[in-house]
Amino acid sequence: MNRSDDNDGQDTVWVQEVAFIDSVPRWAAMSFVFLVFIGTWQLVTGLGLVSPIILPTPWETLEDMIFVGQNLLTGGYMLGALWITIKEVIYGFALAIAIGFSLGVLVGETAFGEKAVMPYLVAIDTMPKVAFAPLFVAWLGFDIDSKVALAAFIATFPIVVGTAAGLHSADENARMLFKTMGASRWQTLIKMKLPTGLPQIFTGLKIGAVGVMAGAITGEFLGGGRGFGELIRVAASQLNTPRVFSLILYLSLVGLALYALVTWTQRKVVFWHKERVGAHDA
Amino acid sequence: MSATLAQEVSGTPSGVPVYELTRVSKTYARNLVVALDDVSLTLRKGSFTSVIGSSGCGKSTLLKIMAGLIPPTKGRVILQGRPVTGPRRDIGMMFQQATLFPWKTAVQNIVLPIEIRDGKAAAKAALEKAHELMDIVGLKGFENVYPNELSGGMAQRTSICRMLITEPAVLLLDEPFSALDELSRDMMNMELQRICREQDATAFLVTHSIQEAVILSDEVVVMKPRPGRIAEIVKVDLPRPRTLHMMTTPEFGDIVDYIRSLLDKGEDM
Numbered sequence: 001m002n003r004s005d006d007n008d009g010q011d012t013v014w015v016q017e018v019a020f021i022d023s024v025p026r027w028a029a030m031s032f033v034f035l036v037f038i039g040t041w042q043l044v045t046g047l048g049l050v051s052p053i054i055l056p057t058p059w060e061t062l063e064d065m066i067f068v069g070q071n072l073l074t075g076g077y078m079l080g081a082l083w084i085t086i087k088e089v090i091y092g093f094a095l096a097i098a099i100g101f102s103l104g105v106l107v108g109e110t111a112f113g114e115k116a117v118m119p120y121l122v123a124i125d126t127m128p129k130v131a132f133a134p135l136f137v138a139w140l141g142f143d144i145d146s147k148v149a150l151a152a153f154i155a156t157f158p159i160v161v162g163t164a165a166g167l168h169s170a171d172e173n174a175r176m177l178f179k180t181m182g183a184s185r186w187q188t189l190i191k192m193k194l195p196t197g198l199p200q201i202f203t204g205l206k207i208g209a210v211g212v213m214a215g216a217i218t219g220e221f222l223g224g225g226r227g228f229g230e231l232i233r234v235a236a237s238q239l240n241t242p243r244v245f246s247l248i249l250y251l252s253l254v255g256l257a258l259y260a261l262v263t264w265t266q267r268k269v270v271f272w273h274k275e276r277v278g279a280h281d282a
Numbered sequence: 283m284s285a286t287l288a289q290e291v292s293g294t295p296s297g298v299p300v301y302e303l304t305r306v307s308k309t310y311a312r313n314l315v316v317a318l319d320d321v322s323l324t325l326r327k328g329s330f331t332s333v334i335g336s337s338g339c340g341k342s343t344l345l346k347i348m349a350g351l352i353p354p355t356k357g358r359v360i361l362q363g364r365p366v367t368g369p370r371r372d373i374g375m376m377f378q379q380a381t382l383f384p385w386k387t388a389v390q391n392i393v394l395p396i397e398i399r400d401g402k403a404a405a406k407a408a409l410e411k412a413h414e415l416m417d418i419v420g421l422k423g424f425e426n427v428y429p430n431e432l433s434g435g436m437a438q439r440t441s442i443c444r445m446l447i448t449e450p451a452v453l454l455l456d457e458p459f460s461a462l463d464e465l466s467r468d469m470m471n472m473e474l475q476r477i478c479r480e481q482d483a484t485a486f487l488v489t490h491s492i493q494e495a496v497i498l499s500d501e502v503v504v505m506k507p508r509p510g511r512i513a514e515i516v517k518v519d520l521p522r523p524r525t526l527h528m529m530t531t532p533e534f535g536d537i538v539d540y541i542r543s544l545l546d547k548g549e550d551m
Contacts, residue, residue, distance in 0.1 A: 171379075171381075173377045173378075173379050173381040174381050174383075176351065176375075176377070177375070177377065177381050178398070179351055179369055180349050180350070180351065180369045180373065180375045181369065181394070181395045181398045181399065182368070182369045182370070182371065182398065182399060183398045187398055191394075191397075191398070192383070195383065195385050196383075270385075271385075272384035272385050272428060272429075272430055273384070
């Protein structure tokens, strides 16, 4: 095996080949994709292949982003709108966590919940939940309540499923061990099943965090109000496409921040669980 | 009862009976399968007993009954003079997997049975004892390490400590080292023997390996399937302490051969 040690180049040396992508740092690979994307965008719009009303150039979008950014930083009317949407997202997510976690424990821990409640949850989950938006508006009005409700409604189900699956994930030995230690049902839940299930619970929270954003904006599209979704709707109706783009980008920063917050909390809480995502970096 | 007990104390050098099963049967109501039929067994203080048999011979059912996890259909199950009616503190159990909890350090895992039974304060008070146990099994210095960083053998050593922390009267071992490679397994078996001798522990081991059963045990309970019952209880007269070297002696080979012949007979039926 170690032929190369003694006679350099005399024999064929078997060198393990390193795939090119493994030698490239992540930021470089990501920048590459970004440049290809922007380049294609510039090409398509610059050559006039697409009408500017349908798709603005990257430069126009950037200009508008700078304008919107200035408005946000100087406390303009857009900041007020963004704050309304952020409130909807935070309240909606908190509500979804409270309800989703409780229902998840009911369904995951009790035989009654699994038998009698789960089928209904599955049935409701398969419905297109945004279709409930007009009902929420009718029940809760045009203020943020109806948006919070829709956001929570969408985000609840992944949290229920994540919690229930998490509680089921403890293996037979762990259950038997807790039995032999004379643990009560409550102790088994708190000291074993819940911590064991935390990775799945957080997966549910992450899916929920994405859903809550979609719910808030859909609620604003369909129920009016003064949030960021309303700004998007108005800009779109004025065919102000660069504005739509830049508003969406700022909105996605909010979504990203929420997602990052959940991921950060997960790393702190579930410190023993190494996620497979990003394993190539290590 | 107490009279016979007293007699046995003076009469037998191998110690007082710790665990007594008398005519224990188990029928699973759902499919009317007789998992255990008329099993009687006595574990004496400080003895090491193994049970061996092909799958379906009822050894896991036997173990679960002895652990107080399931009730027998018939028969008496007496540990330290009291009938077993559920999990008990004087029963220690160990599984094929170490089953350590990754959010607790090694030493926190070890005091978990105390935490469950007596609360956090008692668990804290037991930390010192946990450290002593870790010292005994050669885990000194790994007290505050999380299970992810322990090797398979070290994880099983940790779970031995967790089993011993409550000072159980009987140790129930469900193929504890079968997930380890053969070298670590031999080593862990010798380690187990040493610990049992030091603690004067009464041990009951379920295994698939005849060699393992013979090298560790004073008695090997050979079971037959359908219905699960005891074929024979084979005494192992090899001197103690046992060494891995004894596995090459003719005496050892004879006992292994004999047990294998009993198991083969069971297979034909």
